[in-house]
Amino acid sequence: MIRLYKILCVSYLIVTLTSCNFTENIDVHPDGSGNYSLEMDGAGLLAMAGDKLGNELGMKNNAKAIDSTFSFKEIFAAKKDSIAKLAPEQQEALKKLENFVMKIKMNPEAQQLLFSMNTPFKKVNDLGGLMESMSALKDLKGKSDKSTAMLSGLGMDNSKLSFSYNGKNFSRKAIVDKNALNTFASDSTGMAKMIFASSKYTLKYHFPKAVKSVSNPDALFSADRKTITVEYPFTEYTENPEKLNLDVVFE
Template identity: 80%
Template sequence: MTKINQIICVILLSLTFVSCNFTENIDVQADGSGNFSIEMDGAGLLAMAGDKLGNELGMKNNAKAIDSTFSFKEIFESKKDSIAKLSPEQQSAFKKLESFVMNIKMNPEAQQLLFSMNTPFKKVNDLGGLMESMAAMKDLNGKSNKTAEMFSGFGNDNSKLTFSYDGKQFTRKAIVSKEAMAKIAADSTGMAKMIFASSKYTLKYHFPKAVKSVSNPDALFSADRKTITVEYPFTEYTENPEKLNLNVVFE
């Protein structure tokens, strides 16, 4: 996965100077199953590092677009010997991430650069612990692992994120480690804070039923009230995950 690491390295360096937006999507079906994804919109990178990114992605001069997809299971298979040496807890975290698929789309003509990862789920409640499991990525190659760096803003020990859905209500709740959050607040020069200073984090959830009410007063509704959207500055969200706690009641 050396090529992927090179691509992510270029994206990380460029993110320091431009604003990128992150979206957490959940699409719930009538039976409670659905799809979870996190997307990074890096269109602003094209103006600054389009040629560099194109080269890293293997784009030729006459190419109009590129679409690259790979799975976490592929990454873990290539690192199976290293993973086998980790603790049972760490191995369990990797197992939970195996279903994720990563996709990179770049289209200069359309000014499009999307970096996404998604996974299906059988029950909304199964999504609990996914974000924390991403922190295990750092254990693959240590601090130099660029893939782990890319997910450092999502996977950490600062809070535990849980989800629940019973057809009548939906809940997103971050249980925060006060000690860890105090440490983050004191670190005003951290790399993650510098990279994501002007970025935004958005929740976009679609349900099979119309929404009656949402606990967050900043939530926006689609015309049919089946989709809600909440936007928040990324660094403020990482420093105070409880700001995006939600309780949704359906009609």
């Protein structure tokens, strides 16, 4: 678990100290089940702190790459005593994350640094509340715990995200908490905005049917119209989550 926490702490640096590109993937199967993943490309950090990152992750001098995989269940098992002390609703929020698997790949020679979280789902609607559950991780142990702080930082406290799919329509909807959004804006420093200025947040959704129309005018289609991609500057997304709301109609 010590190595696991080292990876989490370094991942926290990836998310907070350098520009990253985020990709939210949803792959829907014909029966409505599928896979969800959130990927972060932190290759730019290698140019700044490649050796330090390698040392923090336990990379030996003769090692050329790191490829680690672990699950949220491991994290929760290590913190079961803390979880037992949480309120029932907090425990329920964390339970939604049990099936997530986290991966980190680092290859200095290839200038590759990838961090991802993946989970299967039985229904698209089940994805609702996942980002809020990320924020609930901060309740495991105070703000000084970098391992959970990294993960909770991936959550969105300023909005509630829901998804729906019935075979004819798909929607992604963020309902913004105006008070939380104002607090987020006031807490954001000029330096943070500068760091994330070159970062992007991308949606990449694949469906079993061809798409007839998408409400977002910035959406791009694959040749078979089964995959749509929407990209926004990361700062615009965090300050206005509604920008990535989508209503999709299938042929």
